[in-house]
Amino acid sequence: MLLQKKQYRVHGLTGQFCDASRELIYRRSIHERVREEFSLAVSVAASVFGMFAIADYYLLGFTSAFYMLLTMRVVVVSLCLWVAYIVRRGGISDDRSWLHAVPLWLFATGIILIVPLRPESLSTQTTAVVVATMAFCLLIPNRLTVVAAASLYLNIGFLVAAVLFAKLAPIPTLLLSLLLIMGMVVGFCALLRLEILQRKQYALLHEEREQNLQLHQEIAHRESLEEQLRVLAERDALTKLNNRGHFMNVAKKLLQRSQADHVPFSLFMIDVDHFKQINDTWGHSYGDWVLIRVAEVCAEALRPSDVIGRFGGEEFVVALPNTSTSDAQRVAERLKQRVAELAFTDEMSELSLSVTIGLATTNADESNLEALIKRADDMLYVGKRSGRDQVVVCRDGLRQD
């Protein structure tokens, strides 16, 4: 934050960002607006400057001084309109920003040149110089240094011309100097304040944007952490199936729903046969891999509404809401078949894998998940004792295989 504040510090005299790269970025961001405003301001000022040819005519008539003034006005107006056109068409790139100064120096020169040709109208011209100084400051956006230099040239040039050609006495010269200085100071301060305010506004907007961005990143990071924590809390690290605790929570809700809807709810326990031998023969990591493959095959063979979890070790549990015993038995047989068909390569190619499944379905008013698991587990035990690789079904406390 401190670093950002430093980036957005504005210089008290130039009204620009102290950080040159920040100033460049700022200028680029307002480039389009400045281009249009500059072009419009120069076009309007050129038209007004040209219109004063009427005043020249009334003061001088068709004299040589009038024609000289007219020529000067035509040159200034044409050049200014040309620059305004260039700016509007192609814009001013950063390396050609001096083009902003050209119309100001042209106007200034034009106004100064009026003094030797119309020295008697000095008071009117003094007003014009003050107005022009203000116009430079207020109508030329974001170019404080350019404007300050051009204003200085206009005012000093005008004062010198007034002394030389209008033969101004020392006291009126002093008064005129004070008036011009006042005009320059007021114009400069107004522009400086405008520049500083604009940059502060820009800095605030950017700081707010950056803070918003950081906030969004923080929220996304927290959401991803929460998701990771949730996965850790609910998933089994090895098989990525629901862990026992999460399975129990979900299965309990499903069982309650089935009871409320008066539909059957089946559950089976799956145990990999002779799994210890797999570990002993190929090692623990191969055993892990077998568990992962069994978990994948089982999960793939189930409906989206069924829920599977790892109960512990090489034992899995499946809840089948709205499923009768006969339907659940078909699913169990299918699972057993899929596991048996699992193909292992290389070192484990000789492995013939089988599972024993104990199946139980709820009685009419049964809502105790633990009791259902116990019955399925009992059937699993029966299956293990009677040769493994089979599905053993229990309904209403009776065994059916």
Ligand SMILES: Nc1nc2c(ncn2[C@@H]2O[C@H](COP(=O)(O)OP(=O)(O)OP(=O)(O)O)[C@@H](O)[C@H]2O)c(=O)[nH]1
């Ligand atoms: N690789 C691996 N082995 C595990 C994991 N959890 C439990 N086991 C092993 O699984 C084996 C289970 O052995 P037993 O309970 O005797 O069962 P079994 O060998 O499958 O025999 P039956 O179930 O009677 O067919 C044990 O050796 C455990 O160490 C695990 O996450 N990874």
